[in-house]
Amino acid sequence: MQLPDWAFSVAAFVVLIPSVIFHEVAHGYAAFRLGDPTAKRAGRLSLNPLKHVDPFGTILLPALMSLGGGPVFGYAKPVPFNPHNLRDPRKGELIIGLVGPLTNFALAAVGGVIVRAVSYAPAGAVFDVVWYLGFLLAYVNLVLMFFNLLPIPPLDGSSVIVPFLSDEGLRTFRRIERQGFILLLALLWIPPMLGFDVLSWYFESTVMPLLGLLTGVS
Numbered sequence: 001m002q003l004p005d006w007a008f009s010v011a012a013f014v015v016l017i018p019s020v021i022f023h024e025v026a027h028g029y030a031a032f033r034l035g036d037p038t039a040k041r042a043g044r045l046s047l048n049p050l051k052h053v054d055p056f057g058t059i060l061l062p063a064l065m066s067l068g069g070g071p072v073f074g075y076a077k078p079v080p081f082n083p084h085n086l087r088d089p090r091k092g093e094l095i096i097g098l099v100g101p102l103t104n105f106a107l108a109a110v111g112g113v114i115v116r117a118v119s120y121a122p123a124g125a126v127f128d129v130v131w132y133l134g135f136l137l138a139y140v141n142l143v144l145m146f147f148n149l150l151p152i153p154p155l156d157g158s159s160v161i162v163p164f165l166s167d168e169g170l171r172t173f174r175r176i177e178r179q180g181f182i183l184l185l186a187l188l189w190i191p192p193m194l195g196f197d198v199l200s201w202y203f204e205s206t207v208m209p210l211l212g213l214l215t216g217v218s
Contacts, residue, residue, distance in 0.1 A: 017058065019140055020052070022103050024044070028040070035087040094160065097162075098156060104148070107141040108139075108145065111215070113134075114130065115217065142214075146207055150202075152184060158173075
């Protein structure tokens with residue numbers, strides 16, 4: 001099934017919204033289970049999209065990425081948590097950071113199951129749409145997973161180093177984390193302008209092989 005570019009963009013956006021919401025709710029729920037009620041008190045353990053939508057990260061950024069012909073990804077408003085409330089702050093922060101990408105992997109696996117199951121269904125427009133949505137569910141969530149695993153604060157991948165930092169190192173990490181958004185924008189825009197699209201290469205090397213494994217689509 002081949003969709004026109006505009007239809008692909010709309011379908012990817014429809015899949016992206018619940019995917020980033022599940023990602024953020026997973027962070028908040030993990031923090032709650034580890035002793036921090038901040039997200040719960042802020043009403044962020046809800047699947048209501050209005051509580052999580054970030055105008056830039058959930059709407060404008062994916063729209064720009066889609067129009068630019070690149071991978072479609074974005075983010076919701078980060079779920080707040082206070083590491084001082086965690087029973088084990090350093091280990092807890094690591095778990096909270098990784099549970100988001102793991103949630104995206106679980107959603108990608110569901111998409112892969114849908115694609116494989118529908119592949120055995122009789123031909124028809126309805127099954128074609130379900131197949132395509134399943135494929136996009138797998139694709140978008142793998143992009144989200146691998147993007148968030150980049151070790152750039154404040155992305156989830158940076159939480160891997162937290163348990164191993166000294167107190168001074170952690171203070172330095174917090175200072176860098178506050179500037180992380182600028183680093184992300186630089187990663188997104190500067191290399192392609194110089195003709196070296198690192199992000200597309202990264203996704204091609206990570207997302208596409210796993211996408212084929214999950215969906216059976218080469």
